[in-house]
Amino acid sequence: MNFEFTEEQQEFRKILSDFSKEELLPNYTKWDREGLTPKHLWKKLGELGVNGLRIPEEYGGSGADCITTGIAAEEIGRGDFNLTYAVMLNALIGEILSKHASDEIKQLWLPQIASGNKIVGIAITEPSAGTDAGGIQSTARLDGDVYVLNGEKSGISVATCGDAFIIFAKTSPDLGNRGISAFLVPADLDGLEVKGYEDMGNIPVGRGSIYMHDVKVPVSNRIGLENNGFYQVMNGFDLSRLLIGLQCIGAAMQSLDETIEHVKIRESFGKPLAKYQAVSFPIVTHYTQLELVKWQAYRGLWLRDQGLKHSRESSSVKWLGPKYSADAIHECLLLNGHYAYTKEMPLEQRLRDVIGLEIGDGTAQANQMVIAKDLIGKEFRTV
Incomplete structure (x- = not known):
């Protein structure tokens, strides 16, 4: 058993520790007071390689291991708890897209996520489906070469500042958990609306609800196989x-x-x-x-x-x-x-x-x- 971090991981921790204490910690409360998402810091984290830790090198990331990603979460959490969403969200989304998305989606979105130029959220939770994720009611109906999405997502991180969302909806409602698919949905599509919350905490994360009214998403934006989301x-x-x-x-x-x-x-x-x-x-x-x-x-x-x-x-x-x-x-x-x-x-x-x-x-x-x-x-x- 070896509990020692590699020399490279120790150096990475030192870089992030210094950045966290010198640049993040002094302004941690500022974004909460002003109700702002510091997008410029998401870009700064992109420059440090934090956003793309779980994104392959060919798409602008570093393809780092999970332990290194954990180091980033711990150290950024010391300076600005809310900016750690750039680690946690991007690691989850980076894995999902790199493993399951089409080449078109990977080439378009992964480099922008890694750089911090784009913020992407993940939308599963609904008003009547939280812990029971399989109980979601949002639907995605195939109509020619597009899916038509309808429903509501609630409690979604980066809802008010996200450039796109991975949205989970039922493509085969009669199959329960086995009938859910995932889609990469840009935030500027017609029929998609967002309403922010007045939360107790996590203010700079921009939580809110996402409403979908006949949102048309190309088939190529489906992530992975249908009914496998x-x-x-x-x-x-x-x-x-x-x-x-x-x-x-x-x-x-x-x-x-x-x-x-x-x-x-x-x-x-x-x-x-x-x-x-x-x-x-x-x-x-x-x-x-x-x-x-x-x-x-x-x-x-x-x-x-x-x-x-x-x-x-x-x-x-x-x-x-x-x-x-x-x-x-x-x-x-x-x-x-x-x-x-x-x-x-x-x-x-x-x-x-x-x-x-x-x-x-x-x-x-x-x-x-x-x-x-x-x-x-x-x-x-x-x-």
Whole structure:
């Protein structure tokens, strides 16, 4: 067993760590306050090679392994939690398009995703279909050389700033999960409308709903085989859930680092706060929990790189990563006192942002169901 990162991975981490602290962290709260998506930073991440980590070199990416992609999620998460969507979303979308899309779609979209010139979202969730992704009601009807899409998608990241979306719709409604297909749908097509949300957190991510009214999509924009969309994205979630865990842990570890410096300096009753076990022990507890989940995440990414089964590891990281991170950031907020409850410090925003990913890409309960099915057996799955 070797837990050491390669020299190249260590150098990549150093580059991203410096960039994150010097360029991202000072402006992390700015985009939340102004309600803006910093598209120029998505392009900057493209220059650093972050957007194209899971995109083949022939399409402008680097074809990096999953562990390297995890390093990016962790380090960018330290500086700007919301910009880590450039890692997580693009890794998921890069894999889906490079493995299943037509050459035309790959050549047109993958280089632009890798460069950061285009932002692409993934649209599965609907008002009545979240955890039960197979319960979507949106439809795609074949009409000559186009598919006609109708329906509504909800809770979609980058809805208000995306240039295109991978939209999942039923092409054979009578087949259930086996009747879902995926399509690359440009945001400027006639009949497609977007409405943004006023969210608690993740403001710069631009979440919202997508409405489709007879949206005509060329057959060439279908991704993969007809009626095969559900299964190609389910495999992708095993990657995105691991990256989400590291994204959250990066934000929590940064919060712990800042808080450790605070309690070493701030005095109470004549000595630094860090001298009190009631202060130091909670910090130690949260650090330990985060470290455990972090290495479970990297183990899951290693398994994926080896082509081995990793759904159980992925779901455990997605379940506990956001939970432990939110708990740690909350503790940090309390230890920093009432100023941390203001918007003068980044802690309150990190807490709001991380809580959002206790929901996205599978709730705690959904991930526990995946683990139970794998651990106990499909026939004993609880509902």
